[in-house]
Amino acid sequence: MMHVISPIAVAIVAVVSAGIMPGVAQARDYPFCIKGSDYEGGLGYCNFDTYQQCLDTASGRFAFCDRNPFYASSPPNVAHPRKRSGRR
Secondary structure, X not given: OOXXXXXXXXXXXXXXXXXXXXXXXXXXXXXEEEEEOOEOXXXXXXXXXXXXXXXXXXXXXXXXXEEOOOOOOOOOOOOOOOOOOOOO
């Protein structure tokens, strides 16, 4: 005996499944990564839109921020602190 699945049941399952599964649009890369002893691997944790967000997270940790080498486009210019020389 074959059971016929109603189109309404199929539609409900499709809608519920679409809400549970993450979409491809959610996947993206970020321009800045935090690196240091708390972040294993060479790449670190790359989940920052801005350099300042990364710095805020790194504050108080043995960590530093760097550009994500795999970011699709070049990140904005970052003003890195420079060591001042004694000469002017």
